[in-house]
Amino acid sequence: MTVSIATPSAQPLHAEPRPTTFPLDQWYVAALGWELKDKPIGRTLLNKSVVLFRTADGQVAALENRCCHRALPLSDGTLEPRGIRCGYHGLLFDGQGKCIEIPGQDKIPSKALVPAWHVRERDRIVWMWFGSEAHPEPTHEPPTYEFHSNGEYVYDGDVYHYDAPWQLIHDNLMDLSHLGYVHLRTIGGNASIHMNAQMKVEQEGDTVRVIRHMPGSEPPPTYVAAYPFKGKADRWQQIEFMVNHLRIWTGAVDAGTDSLDDPSRGGFHMRGFHGITPETETTCHYFWSIATNPQQDHEAVKAKVVEQTAMTFEEDKVVIESQYRNLCQFGERSMIDIHVDAGANRARRVIQRLCQAPG
Template identity: 65%
Template structure:
């Protein structure tokens, strides 16, 4: 677990005093452990340009992605003994954002530093804290996700970039009724069953939970490719929305063999982690992993699940970006809600209240 110390400059404090477009005082997903492989990683999160790298001790560091000399992104530079060297004039910065070397110059100005952000590495997920002026330091640890570390599942994941606002991804993930229309070749299934699935929605001030059951339904392509079902299936979908991420547990058992409400049920499982982090007001990063429980040929089955998951996300990305482009084209034309919008609307209200 890694935590850096946030040392805001005066300009950072001024910036932090402005009203944010996004909820603050929480951890957001910044990336995955395996992404830091020897080069600086530049990424814009919540309108902050940030560079990530590993310090000399192997801990994750996050700095403002701007050299204080002539403003080149530090992510254009190189790593050297756990510090990042600017690719323009060679200034070297440590994990706290302090310049520790200027080539050809012995004296280092005290103002030669950049802001450092609090980061925490947990269960292969890199989290970054965005706080307001009153809470620049984390008020608690980053979320745990032991699906990655328990040893019960095999998993993999990646990152998507969306040219659409982050809440549109929330809408999509909280309303899985679209599966029968958008995902015909992967996780879809019978559209009528999806639209009429038994659904329960619960919420509080910071989260939304959706549970859906689809009994005696035909298994979709992803399921049959990964698990030896005998015929029709009893299927479940459990979704937990949190402001910075969603957890989705889906799966199925052979029809009538087990209760889909049993927390220890067997069958085929897909446990998805979905970190939805705004880049700007009109773009976002989608950090995802998918974990599964293969019953035979574990690695080959996992690869099938990951391949099918990526095809699914490709389908979603095409829909969401086309949807947002059309919203831009038609302006503020009103939209009509239907029964499947209960959970997405509750999530939007939570964010509105936090802002």
């Protein structure tokens, strides 16, 4: 299993190019909008140390996490109406990385700058551009995610840090057959039904889609807690992989009441956003949200679904980090593929091709 592939570097607006191992000319998730409040956040993304914060007008800024005076992380500083102030000697930087104040000194050197990154917030997801040497400026806008803003769903989410490479999480999310074994207390259900689900794998460009149908299933605990099923349910799982995030639409209707091919079908829905952003070659950040469509008791159902979803991700985290430790221990040992690996293998081929493509 390949966990890293060399490719040219992402660059901030003023930085020199450096090698990296990830696809470039992409928007990657840097934060969830509700994380950025009254304090800066320091985070390493694609091997770049970044500080994220909101300016006084509510815009998100992303700067290199290093004061140009004596190199203290700017994330150790404080936010003020005009920008971020270094916690060592008080230099004040605006959202573009320009020093606008040096305490006790009127003249500000022209080199008093901190590299700034292109960043956008859409539907409460903060995206950061990692361009190649050929494309340091964004060539397109970041994705939208309407389930955070269309009013039809309630949602919440969180961030996890993984001591494992990002593609192991892709593998996990592209293959939901593991639910019957890893998530028995929450969204699992009958393991045999999961392993034998009707599955279709599609690909369009760099997008890979896995569609799984499980008619006549017993609804798992999370579903029963959130929706008044009358008995057995027809379940679906639709996973959509893109380089910078995955979308997973799961849910169920009472058995025999609605077509699982109808995009406007009713029943219980869970819309998962999964922004998997590398930190380094061997660690990553997992930004997630879950949106659902309660029929009643909206806040109570949302709280239950979010709680149960967090439990499933914590279960996945234990498995994936343990898997990676074993991969490191055993080294380059061959592994077999089985039928449920088709989607994950396609996703890996997309990443490999993009890493090898010229910038």
